[in-house]
Amino acid sequence: MNRAEIRKRILAENDECADRLRSQFEDVGSLVLDLVSSPGAGKTTLLEETASRLAAELDMGAIVGDIATEMDAERLRHANLPAHQIITGGACHLDARMIEEGMKHCAFLPVDLLFVENVGNLVCPASYALGEDFKVVLLSVTEGEDKPFKYPAIFSKAKVALITKVDLMPQLSFDLERVEEQIRTLSQDVRIIRVSAWTGEGMEEWCQLLRQERMKKKLATGVH
Amino acid sequence: MHELSIAMALYEACKKEPHRPEEFLVEVRVLIGEFAGVQPDLLEFAWKACIRETPDEGATLEIQYEVARQVCDQCGPVGERQPGSWLRLCPHCGCPLRIEGGHELDIIALCFEASEVLARTIPDLDASTCANGEAVRACARIDLRNHPGKRNRHEPS
Numbered sequence: 001m002n003r004a005e006i007r008k009r010i011l012a013e014n015d016e017c018a019d020r021l022r023s024q025f026e027d028v029g030s031l032v033l034d035l036v037s038s039p040g041a042g043k044t045t046l047l048e049e050t051a052s053r054l055a056a057e058l059d060m061g062a063i064v065g066d067i068a069t070e071m072d073a074e075r076l077r078h079a080n081l082p083a084h085q086i087i088t089g090g091a092c093h094l095d096a097r098m099i100e101e102g103m104k105h106c107a108f109l110p111v112d113l114l115f116v117e118n119v120g121n122l123v124c125p126a127s128y129a130l131g132e133d134f135k136v137v138l139l140s141v142t143e144g145e146d147k148p149f150k151y152p153a154i155f156s157k158a159k160v161a162l163i164t165k166v167d168l169m170p171q172l173s174f175d176l177e178r179v180e181e182q183i184r185t186l187s188q189d190v191r192i193i194r195v196s197a198w199t200g201e202g203m204e205e206w207c208q209l210l211r212q213e214r215m216k217k218k219l220a221t222g223v224h
Numbered sequence: 225m226h227e228l229s230i231a232m233a234l235y236e237a238c239k240k241e242p243h244r245p246e247e248f249l250v251e252v253r254v255l256i257g258e259f260a261g262v263q264p265d266l267l268e269f270a271w272k273a274c275i276r277e278t279p280d281e282g283a284t285l286e287i288q289y290e291v292a293r294q295v296c297d298q299c300g301p302v303g304e305r306q307p308g309s310w311l312r313l314c315p316h317c318g319c320p321l322r323i324e325g326g327h328e329l330d331i332i333a334l335c336f337e338a339s340e341v342l343a344r345t346i347p348d349l350d351a352s353t354c355a356n357g358e359a360v361r362a363c364a365r366i367d368l369r370n371h372p373g374k375r376n377r378h379e380p381s
């Protein structure tokens with residue numbers, strides 16, 4: 001009998017692949033964000049709006065994961081954001097291998113700022129590193145205020161939490177303070193921004209954060 | 225939802241751990257944190273599906289579930305909590321609490337056991353020829369499934 005006590009990540013292979021990606025992104029100084037939310041929280045709309053606001057300042061691109069269809073990548077291209085669609089064919093999350101494979105088809109790389117729009121799902125994407133600088137979680141005000149405690153993994157991991165569709169607040173009884181309190185309980189240093197892609201509320205704060213993070217990455221990697 | 229991907233990654237990771245070619249996986253122990261997004265029953269179900277009709281069919285998966293800890297920088301860890309219930313502030317001093325752990329998704333122990341039949345079939349293979357051993361094991365699988373040596377290891381002795 002050969003019994004061994006070890007300590008090894010089950011997803012070690014994914015982590016190794018993510019490390020390779022991270023060092024590739026560092027070589028070119030790209031800031032990479034992984035956007036995670038439940039289906040329809042507004043990831044693609046946020047990117048369309050972000051692209052139009054930052055187009056003059058930053059080179060940007062997107063890799064979009066969906067279980068089926070090219071529709072999100074088409075929407076982003078239409079908004080002048082070069083985009084590659086990964087069709088996961090049933091998988092409920094992107095993994096590092098899919099990104100590595102997908103990047104072979106991204107003629108637009110390298111860029112200053114690469115967005116990864118994950119498959120709409122608040123659970124599974126939290127476990128998979130993709131070589132990103134950090135994860136951004138989106139929660140729309142129509143989803144109800146109990147979500148952070150129901151899906152603590154992603155809220156405890158994300159560095160930025162966007163509360164989206166805040167233009168709908170007058171129609172709803174969504175307790176913003178309570179949600180933000182839950183998010184802060186799960187992560188002490190999370191940055192929370194209330195946004196609406198419709199009215200533009202919070203969009204400047206979000207874009208400012210992107211500019212700053214991109215600048216930090218540029219200085220840290222020495223790539224200009 | 226992603227227990228099947230996790231189970232597949234787990235099996236691949238187990239096979240990569242050093243063992244002799246005539247050895248089978250009999251047990252793997254994993255540590256699953258509260259934040260891992262993994263339902264223990266579903267993982268066990270997916271595990272059985274993954275090892276079905278492989279030389280390692282029957283290997284048991286033991287899951288150790290770990291609740292995330294809330295910690296106060298002044299007073300230390302807050303006592304036992306139920307999964308899903310959280311404190312914003314320390315009950316003693318009122319400081320905001322930090323969360324430690326919860327994201328674990330780790331293999332913590334593995335057990336391989338030699339099959340007598342395989343040991344006889346491939347006596348000279350050592351761990352360095354494991355890849356070769358894999359093939360031999362796969363070929364021998366059909367015979368082994370009915371062999372008492374293999375059956376015994378799943379029955380309490």
Ligand SMILES: Nc1nc2c(ncn2[C@@H]2O[C@H](COP(=O)(O)OP(=O)(O)OP(=O)(O)O)[C@@H](O)[C@H]2O)c(=O)[nH]1
Nearest residue numbers: 038039040041042043044045046120165196197198
């Ligand atoms: N009122 C309002 N609606 C919005 C806002 N942002 C997005 N929506 C709407 O929400 C719906 C879903 O938006 P998407 O951007 O497609 O959401 P998504 O997260 O990319 O969806 P999946 O990729 O399918 O997970 C669309 O009908 C959008 O028009 C917003 O700020 N305010």
Ligand SMILES: [Mg+2]
Nearest residue numbers: 043044072117
């Ligand atoms: Mg989308």
Ligand SMILES: [Zn+2]
Nearest residue numbers: 296299314317
């Ligand atoms: Zn305290």
